[in-house]
Amino acid sequence: MKTCVIYYSRSGNTAMVARTLAEELDADLIEIRDLDDRKGFMSSFRSSIDALRESKTPIKPEKVDLSGYDLVYLGTPTWAGKPAPAIITLIDRVDFLGKDVILFTTMSRQGGEGAIERMAEKIGARGGRIINFFIQKTAGKELIQVREDTLRIINEKDLKIYEAR
Numbered sequence: 001m002k003t004c005v006i007y008y009s010r011s012g013n014t015a016m017v018a019r020t021l022a023e024e025l026d027a028d029l030i031e032i033r034d035l036d037d038r039k040g041f042m043s044s045f046r047s048s049i050d051a052l053r054e055s056k057t058p059i060k061p062e063k064v065d066l067s068g069y070d071l072v073y074l075g076t077p078t079w080a081g082k083p084a085p086a087i088i089t090l091i092d093r094v095d096f097l098g099k100d101v102i103l104f105t106t107m108s109r110q111g112g113e114g115a116i117e118r119m120a121e122k123i124g125a126r127g128g129r130i131i132n133f134f135i136q137k138t139a140g141k142e143l144i145q146v147r148e149d150t151l152r153i154i155n156e157k158d159l160k161i162y163e164a165r
């Protein structure tokens with residue numbers, strides 16, 4: 001079972017989850033960067049609007065070839081109850097046919113279900129099979145606590161069983 005963990009992260013929480021997954025599951029780690037400037041208060045506001053509208057954004061790498069992978073973890077921060085534009089942009093460029101996919105999102109407090117549902121819809125339409133998902137709350141947490149939460153979820157959800165297949 002060859003696994004990759006693909007993620008976008010603006011402020012480090014989703015990156016910590018992704019890094020922890022990749023380490024624990026011995027998976028390849030692929031960061032998607034948004035080339036739009038998403039820093040600062042005004043751009044936060046604009047970013048929420050972009051997420052709500054599912055606007056596309058310039059990303060690097062421009063797409064990811066999944067042909068060498070059986071299992072794909074895909075993670076995003078929740079923005080306005082939706083996936084971040086970088087992940088929406090990526091999903092529309094990737095062939096998920098025949099891939100098992102596990103979705104994750106980090107959020108301050110609420111709206112993560114919406115982000116998961118929307119990713120699931122779009123990936124399903126592109127031939128991927130969602131086999132699991134999880135949501136992590138990050139409000140008030142240091143990165144070390146985010147990592148501990150991920151380790152707990154890996155155990156609770158028994159995520160290592162997929163690697164043994």
Ligand SMILES: Cc1cc2nc3c(=O)[nH]c(=O)nc-3n(C[C@H](O)[C@H](O)[C@H](O)COP(=O)(O)O)c2cc1C
Pocket residue numbers: 008009010011012013014015044045047048076077078079080081082106107108109110111112138
């Ligand atoms: C533009 C923007 C919109 C956000 N919208 C939500 C939201 O709807 N619900 C929520 O709980 N947190 C929201 N957040 C907080 C992030 O989801 C949360 O801090 C997340 O862990 C950030 O992940 P990152 O550090 O990987 O970027 C938002 C943050 C930003 C910058």
